Amino acid sequence: MGCTTLLVGRRASADGSPLVARTEDSSNGSFDPKRAVVVRPEDQPRVYTSVLGRRRIELPGNPLRYTAVPNALPDEGIWGSAGINAANVAMSATETLTSNPRVLGADPLVELVPGRGTPGSPDHRPEQPGGIGEEDMLTLVLPYIRSAREGVERLGALLAEHGTYEMNGIAFSDVEDIWWLETVGGHHWIARRVPEDHYVTMPNQLGIDSFDLQDAEGEGRDHLASDDLRAFLGTHHLDLTVHRPSGAGFASVGSAADGPGSSPFNPREAFGSHSDHDHVYNTPRAWFMQRTLNPTGEDWDGPSPEHRPDSDDLPWSRRPERLLTIEDVKDVLSSHYQGTPFDPYSPRGTDAERRAFRPIGINRHNALAILQIRPDRPESSRALQWIAFASNPFNTLIPMFTNVEETPHYLSTTTGQVSTDSFYWASRLVATLADAHFAETIPLIERFQQQTLALGHAAVHAADESVEHPSQETSTDEGADGPVSELLAAANSRIAEQIRAETDQLLATVLHTTSNLMTNRFSRSDG
Known part of the structure; x- marks a missing residue:
């Protein structure tokens, strides 16, 4: 499922709120009507069975109340999308991500295998459930966490136990921090805390471009990961970072003796992709978001720009040129390459240019959620979920306080x-x-x-x-x-x-x- 995510650290936002925003977009040619709801503790299932993966999971008995933006038609499951719980913890799930054959061969996705034959017959094979996916994650995690970091830890444990059938990125936020988790194959994952004075752009492509595995294995202040990630990298030769020895003529970025996962290493190179598909569907969106939020930070339009729409080295996070607002987030996630030849609504470019790249503001948005946890408000009214439906260039946001028992x-x-x-x-x-x-x-x-x-x-x-x-x-x-x-x-x-x-x-x-x-x-x- 195509989506676009923008994360804004608390020192990069105008009012000091961490902002988690994502458009949920349906696949080409389909549209999923959405609604906004409050799920009370008595309505939360105690045993959960997914529709697509047919995975059965027992849940804890003490869920918190939470908001969600599920599908109006539940034929493919809940797809809760985004919400904030009674502890003022926000979750956005999920941003579909890319991967590569090396990762998927080393840790295959856990896909549903239908059963065949009848029990007792020689050809009988029982059904093998799939892992968890976007359909499930909000329902399985958000009611049971009291901080953004707890969200990473709970989802990480579920991934290790049940696996997943797709690559996804998931955001968690509390009043201080945003954590971003990326799945890496069927059972592995990495997560980074968003720098407080940065924003992050995520356009359906595995995005984290620097990772400190030593921190993840130790204090975990800014990085968390699967317990066996270093061994996973080494066994399957996934770390493509060049670790040059320090000395004359070399930058000290770790030594070859440190082995796979030496700090820092580049997860985007290890786990992600740089395909032709990325260059028309994914990287142009990150390019436009960053040129919009950092218009004077580099030469975007000169004869030799530092970054182009097909650049594979766009940074995962940047410091904005000014503090960002709810309107900035909405505008960026509604954009369609305005001011460039790639705007499908502009006569400026050729027909080929106007259809060259996938816009952020696309026809098949289902919903947009901007999750705001305000530090200067009482806990009882701290959380806001801004909601928009359908195509973002033409819609508006409704702010919803989340400490309520039902939505309008x-x-x-x-x-x-x-x-x-x-x-x-x-x-x-x-x-x-x-x-x-x-x-x-x-x-x-x-x-x-x-x-x-x-x-x-x-x-x-x-x-x-x-x-x-x-x-x-x-x-x-x-x-x-x-x-x-x-x-x-x-x-x-x-x-x-x-x-x-x-x-x-x-x-x-x-x-x-x-x-x-x-x-x-x-x-x-x-x-």
């Missing part, structure tokens, strides 16, 4: 039936109508986005003020989660209804505009 109907009641009562379907209708007449409708979209994002921020400010200075009606037990949770749920409902009204108005306006531009129009009227 406009977000939670999506079904397979197209209806403007659903934020998902209303957003998809707007995008589909506007796309064909981009130049005529994008001014309407941009005004709508500014208005609704302003409404969202105002709603958050008003709710924060109510939490700090509760009225007598809501302050039966000052500081208790009960009254605060009810206040936040009411705030969620109000902003959802405000944005519903704005979305309905936009849909009507876009429909009128595009109806007047239909191919069968004729300038002469009756009379």
Whole structure:
């Protein structure tokens, strides 16, 4: 599944919040309607069975409440996508990643093997369950963790025990840290703590480009990994980093005597890929995100740019030129190579250039979640999950406080039936109508986005003020989660209804505009 992830460390964001953001994109030619829900402890399964892998896993008996953005149609499982639990820990799962034959041969993916024959017959072979995957990970991990690091450790243990049938990247965040985990083959994994003053771009390609295995094997301050990763690297000759001996004319980056995994080594070279597919589907997205967030950091457009859309050495993380906001994250994850010949909506390039690269803001977005854990707010109202559905260039965000018992109907009641009562379907209708007449409708979209994002921020400010200075009606037990949770749920409902009204108005306006531009129009009227 194609997705794009942007992670912003707390010292790189405008308000000191770590930000975890990811678009969940469906495969080409398919769309998965999404809804936003709260999963209460009594609703969490105690024995979980996956749909795609048919893996049965017993779960702990003490789950936390958490939010999720599951598929509206559960025929392929839950696909919880992104959420924040009652301990204010966030998780985004997953970013599909690339690999290479050396890794997949050394630690094969754990794929479902269907059974055959009947029990007792000579040709009977029982079914062999597959490992866990994107369908499962949020449900299996988020309700049971109280820090980002615990998320890495729990998922790592599940991968070691059950394996996975796909390569994935998973983000965990708490009020201080973001950790990024990448699966490496069927059972192995690595994880890095995002530098606090950096952002990370992840476009469906194994991304970590430097790893300190000694730290992972020791204190684990910034790096964690499978217990046997060093042996795995050595046995299968996976470490491609050149470890030159120190001395005259050599940079000291570890010695050959240190062996595989000497610090630092490059996991992207060991475990990832640099294919022609990457150069049209993956690396251009990282290139555009980084040129947008660091526009003067290097020469992006000169005759000999340091990095191009097909560069294999784009850094995993960078320090932005200024602090980043929710709007910056939304804009980057809505982008389609604006200002370059590769923008599919611009007349600037040739037809070949406009279709050369996979845009970040693509038609088949299912959902966008921006997970924000705010350090300057009380724990009872610290966490926000900003939610958008359908194609990002044409949609908007609704902020949702996560310390609640349910989400507004406009977000939670999506079904397979197209209806403007659903934020998902209303957003998809707007995008589909506007796309064909981009130049005529994008001014309407941009005004709508500014208005609704302003409404969202105002709603958050008003709710924060109510939490700090509760009225007598809501302050039966000052500081208790009960009254605060009810206040936040009411705030969620109000902003959802405000944005519903704005979305309905936009849909009507876009429909009128595009109806007047239909191919069968004729300038002469009756009379």
